[in-house]
Amino acid sequence: MLHLPEVVHRLFQLSTNPAENQLLRSGFYYEQCLYYLSAYGTHLALVSFYMRHNCVTEALTYLINKDCPEEVFVEGVLQPSLERGRLGVLQGIMEKLDPGLDSCVCYLIASCQFLQRRGFYHCLYQLQQFMMDHVRAAMTCIRFFAHGAASYVQLGAGLSSFFLPQTLAQRWLVKAKEHLKTYLQEQQGRGAGRKRSSVNSFRKTMSSSDVSRHMNTIELQLEVTRFLHRCETAAVSKSASTSPPSTKPSASLPTLFGGTPMKVEVACKVMLGGKNIEEGFGIAYRVIQDFQLDAPAVYVRAGQRLIRQRQFASVRQLLKCVGESGSATKSDCDALLLSCVAAADKAPAKELESLVLEIKSSENKVM
Incomplete structure (x- = not known):
């Protein structure tokens, strides 16, 4: 800290060079601000002062030494670093000051939570890689x-x-x-990662x-x-001349990373997406098996969609694939046919009769 006699001494020795005088005055005011902020200011005020003067090392050192709350780090250090695009610089200084990151774990956890709440997922990903x-x-x-x-x-x-x-x-x-x-x-001891006891305890574990x-x-x-x-590219190419495809973003595009209903939708989408049922049935069947989905329910859902689209030949293809899968019973096949017949609205009598004739159980046949 710069004491008053030294300040007075420096003021009396100001050079005649304007640039040098400005530098001396800047140092003088900087030290005075530090003095008053240290004596009367809050942790956040002092840390913010350091960051405004690009003194990231000093800000982090103060945070660690004073064991400041996580909120001070997030508001005083993390947010300014993000605004300036200097998250990588901040990470480098943190690792230099605290190679094991033991003293910074609480700040890293708070940072990840903040970034996730704000939806800053690329910054979150960068921090997760750093940790x-x-x-x-x-x-x-x-x-x-x-x-x-x-x-x-x-x-x-x-x-x-x-x-x-x-x-x-x-x-x-x-x-x-x-x-x-x-x-x-x-996990198997072959990784060459850095050893970080506290950070390792925070890292998500999985069997x-x-x-x-x-x-x-x-x-x-x-x-x-x-x-x-x-499949969808081929379908779009065929219909491009009549109706251009919609490109409106969807928040619910089905993938295998969603819950069971979404996985069922993926299985149906694959099953019905090819040129014929056989083309996509193999992949759809793997989805059903890998995630232990209710296979009859998936088949029924796919069959009803085909019926609504008046694709009666495809229903018979689906029935053939289900029967040859090796895991479906005659009862499952009958349930598929009955659901298709029930869903058929004003379908040609000949097509309905053809489906009814495929039913194995005489008790289920409807004439």
Whole structure:
């Protein structure tokens, strides 16, 4: 701290050089502000003063030494760093001052919570990578995958990402898989990551079996994306001359990362998306098996859609695929047919009779 006699001494020794005088006066006022803020100001006021003068190291040192609340870090350090696009610089200084990040864990946790609340997911992802929180980083990548997508045409073409318009959406899934793979390696003792005791305790943990299951889901979603992109692109090309496709973003584009109803929708979408039922049934059946979905309910839902679209031949194809799947019973096939007949509204009598004749149980037949 600059004491009054020294201040007076420096003022009397001001140079005749205006630039040098300005520098001396700046130092003088800086020290005076520090003195009064330290004596009478709040933690936030002093930290904000440091940040305004680009003294990030001093601000962090003060925060750590004084054990300031997380709110002071978020408002006084994190937000100014974000506004100036200097989150990476902040991370570097934090690691230099506290290589193990043991003293900064509470600030990192508060930062992640703040970024998630504000929807700053790219900054959140950057911070998760810095903390080597691979599981949460993978979840963030999955969030990026279908954000803002209106259809699988966009997902496959790489036009769906609101954040990185020129990047293929599938790359986010590849990154997610890489994070999970790295996490598995670290769990098995083969990772070369930095040792951070406190940060490690904060990092999300997951069993090896759960990680493998998530990686399988990512692989299956990539296959679904490629298939539906090809199918929807072909459909759009056929109808382009009559009605241009809608590009309005949808918040509910079905993916395998949603709940059970969304997974059922994906299975139906794949089953009905190909040139014929056989083309997509294999992938749809894998979705049903991998997520232990109610297979008869999925078949019934798909069949009713076909009936409403008057695709009676496709209903028979669906029945054939279900019967050959090896897991469906005669009762399941009958339930599919009965639901289709019940959903048929003003369908041709010949088509209805053809479906009724496919019913195996005589008790279920309706003449």
